[in-house]
Amino acid sequence: MTARVHGGADALGPVRWDFSSNANACGPCxxxxxxxxxxxxxxxxxxxxxxxxxxxxxxxxxxxxxxxxxxxxxxxxxxxxxxxxxxxxxxxxxxxxxxxxxxxxxxxxxxxxxxxxxxxxxxxxxxxxxxxxxxxxxxxxxxxxxxxxxxxxxxxxxxxxxxxxxxxxxxxxxxxxxxxxxxxxxxxxxxxxxxxxxxxxxxxxxxxxxxxxxxxxxxxxxxxxxxxxxxxxxxQDWVAASRQTLADWAGALRALLNRHGWTCAPSDTAYGCARPPQPVDAAALRARGIKLRDATSFGLPGWWRLSAQRPEALAALDAALCEPTVLAEVDVRKGEDAQRRRGAFES
The missing domain is CATH 3.40.640.10 (Type I PLP-dependent aspartate aminotransferase-like (Major domain))
Structure with a gap:
């Protein structure tokens, strides 16, 4: 039986800055x-x-x-x-x-x-x-x-x-x-x-x-x-208007991730996948009220799905990614294997 893995709330309840859900961050309507x-x-x-x-x-x-x-x-x-x-x-x-x-x-x-x-x-x-x-x-x-x-x-x-x-x-x-x-x-x-x-x-x-x-x-x-x-x-008018806001927030999210050295895959929406320059500690981020969606269950190990969020959420993510404690320990050999897999995906 395949496991069910979802973004959004977990056993700890809703998260303050939730990048793991694809719900419209302008909402609720x-x-x-x-x-x-x-x-x-x-x-x-x-x-x-x-x-x-x-x-x-x-x-x-x-x-x-x-x-x-x-x-x-x-x-x-x-x-x-x-x-x-x-x-x-x-x-x-x-x-x-x-x-x-x-x-x-x-x-x-x-x-x-x-x-x-x-x-x-x-x-x-x-x-x-x-x-x-x-x-x-x-x-x-x-x-x-x-x-x-x-x-x-x-x-x-x-x-x-x-x-x-x-x-x-x-x-x-x-x-x-x-x-x-x-x-x-x-x-x-x-x-x-x-x-x-x-x-x-x-x-x-x-x-x-x-x-x-x-x-x-x-x-x-x-x-x-x-x-x-x-x-x-x-x-329907509200949803249409929200798309422009989401486009602005999505651009700001990609710019932030690029500044931190992440690689962003192309996307036609306000969410998408990005790969950090080195692994991040999801638990450490969660302790700071931030949640990302691990894309491993989608067949993309090493990648994370993130959705566009409000400027205050983006500021919280920016600050967290500057903290060395959110960076996970890296096994060099595993890193080399992961790099080969990523190269195959990007090609």
Missing amino acids: PMALQAVQRADAAHYPDPDYTRLRRALAAFHAVDPARVLLAASASECIQRLTAWRWRAGDRRFRTPPHAYGDYAHAASAWGLERVDGPGLAQLTWLCDPGSPLGQGEAPDAVRALLDHMPRTVVLDRAYAPLRLKGDSALSPTQLDRVWQLWSPNKALGLTGVRAAYAIAPLGAHADVAELASLAASWHIGAHGEAMLMAWVTPEV
């Missing part, structure tokens, strides 16, 4: 937060979520029958994987460096990881992806869709936070895949759990089957309120 706070928690939601599904469908200009609601993106990943396993699929594929829940769900259901566009029956894409914040390559997407696995899921969690570039998939290609949306990241409300997927054209029966696999009332009143707020013009 005031209008969405107000909607959540006003949610009617005294009553069950509509078990069919009729109003919510219609609102999401109108927002994406699709038939409501294409909208699949989920308790969270991670829950949807588990349910989609279980659905494909039940249908007889046994092979899956993910990007080389990707969110660990894709592989965890596959491991839980006994699917085998394979490479190559024509081998997998269930394929995961993420555009832009995590941890690198880069978009899928258009040529690779085209080759994948030419072979067309039974199920392709495009995780669009970070699409609202893209700072440059466009989706690798055309509108026609998007209609051939499942699009998984989890707006709580863009809204800075990751503690509110709710998500949804837009099914491919003609997949109404699949939506109904997947809906039957969900628990009753799988989205609570607060998650429903967040998703209803997500589609409003004022919230």
Whole structure:
């Protein structure tokens, strides 16, 4: 079973300066937060979520029958994987460096990881992806869709936070895949759990089957309120305005890391991976109220994922990186091995 490793809060609770989460650091979105706070928690939601599904469908200009609601993106990943396993699929594929829940769900259901566009029956894409914040390559997407696995899921969690570039998939290609949306990241409300997927054209029966696999009332009143707020013009305007702020903060973060000798990988988002000139002591940083995301579980040992944060958080990180106690002890031979691995990644 693959381990689940996440950024954000841990056993010690939330951290003051959290660079480990990709949530929008401009958040929480005031209008969405107000909607959540006003949610009617005294009553069950509509078990069919009729109003919510219609609102999401109108927002994406699709038939409501294409909208699949989920308790969270991670829950949807588990349910989609279980659905494909039940249908007889046994092979899956993910990007080389990707969110660990894709592989965890596959491991839980006994699917085998394979490479190559024509081998997998269930394929995961993420555009832009995590941890690198880069978009899928258009040529690779085209080759994948030419072979067309039974199920392709495009995780669009970070699409609202893209700072440059466009989706690798055309509108026609998007209609051939499942699009998984989890707006709580863009809204800075990751503690509110709710998500949804837009099914491919003609997949109404699949939506109904997947809906039957969900628990009753799988989205609570607060998650429903967040998703209803997500589609409003004022919230969309706030998200759009936040992207410029995030771009400024991301530029400042990269400049700071460069001053400290870190190597920053390219990114189209306000988060990305960087490699320090020598290992850092994560526990020492955590003791100073700072958390980074170790990228080892993404297949990038020696790299860290960091997200753009407010200027006061950046100042705290700058001060911490000047402290020799945050630098870990280095084994020279291990350092040489790591250098060879890094060279292979950078090439």
